Amino acid sequence: MKSSVLALWILVFAGIWTGQAQKDWYYPLRGADWATRRPAEFGIDATALQQAVSFAESHEYTGSRDLRQAILEGFRREPYHELLGPVKKRGGPAGMILKKGYLVASWGETGRVDMTFSVTKSFLSTVAGLALQKGLIRNLEEPVAKYVWDGTFEGAHNAKINWVHLLQQNSDWSGDLWGSPDWGDRPPREGGIDDWKNRALVEPGTVMEYNDVRVNVLAYSLTQVWRQPLPGILKAQIMDPIGASTTWRWYGYDHAWTVIDGLKMQSVTGGGHSGGGLFISTEDMARFGLLFLSRGSWNGTQLFGPSWIEQATAPSVPNPNYGYMWWLNRPGERHWDGLPDNMYYAAGFGGNFIVVCPDQELVLVLRWLEPDQIGEFVKLVYKALR
Numbered sequence: 502m503k504s505s506v507l508a509l510w511i512l513v514f515a516g517i518w519t520g521q522a523q524k525d526w527y528y529p530l531r532g533a534d535w536a537t538r539r540p541a542e543f544g545i546d547a548t549a550l551q552q553a554v555s556f557a558e559s560h561e562y563t564g565s566r567d568l569r570q571a572i573l574e575g576f577r578r579e580p581y582h583e584l585l586g587p588v589k590k591r592g593g594p595a596g597m598i599l600k601k602g603y604l605v606a607s608w609g610e611t612g613r614v615d616m617t618f619s620v621t622k623s624f625l626s627t628v629a630g631l632a633l634q635k636g637l638i639r640n641l642e643e644p645v646a647k648y649v650w651d652g653t654f655e656g657a658h659n660a661k662i663n664w665v666h667l668l669q670q671n672s673d674w675s676g677d678l679w680g681s682p683d684w685g686d687r688p689p690r691e692g693g694i695d696d697w698k699n700r701a702l703v704e705p706g707t708v709m710e711y712n713d714v715r716v717n718v719l720a721y722s723l724t725q726v727w728r729q730p731l732p733g734i735l736k737a738q739i740m741d742p743i744g745a746s747t748t749w750r751w752y753g754y755d756h757a758w759t760v761i762d763g764l765k766m767q768s769v770t771g772g773g774h775s776g777g778g779l780f781i782s783t784e785d786m787a788r789f790g791l792l793f794l795s796r797g798s799w800n801g802t803q804l805f806g807p808s809w810i811e812q813a814t815a816p817s818v819p820n821p822n823y824g825y826m827w828w829l830n831r832p833g834e835r836h837w838d839g840l841p842d843n844m845y846y847a848a849g850f851g852g853n854f855i856v857v858c859p860d861q862e863l864v865l866v867l868r869w870l871e872p873d874q875i876g877e878f879v880k881l882v883y884k885a886l887r
Contacts, residue, residue, distance in 0.1 A: 526862075527602035528791070528800035531744035535784065538603040540885070545605060549885035550598070554608050556881055561594045562852040562869045568616060571851065576774050580685050580694055585754035586770065586777030591615050591851065591869060597787045598882065599864040602795075611783040614748050615868060618849030619772045620786070621751070621779040622716060624739075626668055626826035628723055628731050630809040631738055637726045641665045641812075649722045653678075658702045666705040667719040668825040669817040673703050674715045679757045679768075681775070683714045709820040716771035716826075717757075724759065730766045743792050743799050745785045752777040771826075774850060783866050790855040790864035814845045837876040840883060848875070861886060 527536050540547040564571035569588050576582050595609025632638045638648070641664040646654035654660055659674055666672035675683055684697040687710075720731060727734055732751040740749065753769040754777055760766075770777040792799055796807040813825035822828055822835040830837050830844040837844070846856040852870035856863075856879060865882060867875070 523601070523795055523798070525601060526795065528795075529602070529744060529788065532746070533744075535597075535604045535607075535787075536602075538600065538605055540600075540605045543600045543603075543605065544886070545600070546885045546887075550606055550882065553598075553878060553881035553885060554596070554606050556874075557596055557867060557870050557878055558594050558608055560871045560874045560878075562871050564851060566591050566593075568851070572774055572776070575850065576687075579688065581681075582685070583775065585679070585681075585756070585775045586773070587752050587755075587780070588773075588776045589614075589616055589780060593869060595783045595868040596870075597783055597864075597866045599787060599791060599794075599866075601862050602791050609783070609868065611787075612746075612748075614750075614780050614782050615853075616773050616851075617779045617781050617786065617853045618774065618851060619713075619778075620847040620849035620853050620855060621773065622771045622826035623847035623855065624735060624751075624779055624789070625716070625720055625723070625731070625769075625771045626813055627739060627805070627809075628727075628734055629664065629668060629719070629825070630805055630813065631734065632723060632726050634805055634809065638664060641668070645722050649725045651725075653718065653721065658705075662705050664719075665825075667715065667722070668813075669706075669709065669819070669823060670711055670715065670826070671707065671709045671817060671819045672705050672715055672718075673708065673710065674718055675702055676718075678714055678717055678721065679754050681714050681717075683712060686712045686714045707819060709817065709823060713770070713772045713774060717768070720753075720771050721759070721768045724766065724768050725761065728761050731769050739789070739792070739804060740785070742802060742804055743788045745788055746782060749779065749781040749785050751779050772849070783868055786855050787864060787866045790857055790866060793857050794859065794862065794864050814843075837879060840876075840879060844879075846875075848872070 529535050540550050567590050592610050592613045595611050598606040644663050646660050662672045662674055688697045751769050753767040757768045758765055759768055772778050797805040814827055815824055816829055816831050817823050821831045822833040827845045828848055831842055841860045844858050846854055848854050852872045854867045854875055856865040
């Protein structure tokens with residue numbers, strides 16, 4: 502009997518046990534109207550919560566709703582920047598607040614599909630976790646060159662890059678992908694093209710640099726590992742099991758195609774500042790956030806182990822506010838004072854957010870909030886809890 506109990510706990514901590522649904526939690530069925538609860542049922546001050554909602558509605562992202570204009574304006578410093586993939590005009594402010602899966606507040610067009618920009622990175626990171634869980638990647642600290650041998654990781658510097666470096670955005674991968682040079686993405690304020698092209702490379706794992714070209718290198722590398730388009734992997738293993746709608750799409754650049762096993766497939770992007778990325782509704786984003794809040798379990802079915810969330814939300818050495826493509830509320834430049842350190846969130850251009858609050862069993866999803874106001878919004882929500 503003792504050995505059976507011990508074996509069960511080993512499986513639980515390994516993150517592969519299929520447990521029961523969180524007690525008293527709600528997991529929406531596909532196509533169902535989201536179940537609501539009055540804030541007071543959870544001890545939440547409804548008036549204070551409405552103040553948070555009103556704050557989000559009144560602090561809309563100031564960029565153009567024509568995202569072609571907003572993107573070109575927002576990244577005008579990048580040499581050779583152009584739109585390479587699909588772009589869609591956006592809607593107005595929208596959002597959802599979940600407590601134990603139940604909807605306690607919502608605003609705007611939550612069923613509308615919009616671009617989500619770098620929130621896509623947190624979905625991409627999850628696809629990497631699934632590859633690790635399936636054994637397609639043996640160890641995240643192995644060089645990616647062991648898996649992708651077509652020249653993408655050739656050279657003394659690039660050969661040292663492992664999966665962790667790509668996930669934490671501290672690889673300093675050097676090269677061109679789909680015609681875009683790494684140095685042209687979010688270049689430094691100082692210097693010019695000659696300085697950026699001829700910079701000294703830093704040791705992988707030592708300096709974080711937010712860079713979509715390198716994120717797209719991760720997406721390309723995972724496509725090679727899975728030998729399938731990543732949107733299909735996400736659909737089959739995450740979005741269908743959590744009952745997501747049929748409306749979300751994940752795009753790459755128009756010319757970002759490769760051939761694997763004789764089949765032509767698109768390599769998707771991890772963001773949208775040159776177009777592409779994940780186009781998705783607020784409601785489907787909320788489902789994804791609820792899956793993480795529930796530690797990888799959806800109504801009793803374990804889609805990935807809790808150990809992956811622990812890995813993905815562990816602070817990197819160069820930047821304590823960044824894990825595996827999730828932002829972390831740890832002490833550092835992006836710390837929200839007065840809020841729990843174990844809170845984490847996905848963030849995208851234009852004010853797109855999925856905020857996971859484990860201690861309070863909350864998920865907050867926001868669309869088109871002025872980006873520098875997210876901390877204030879979260880503080881207003883927490884004020885309503887007290």
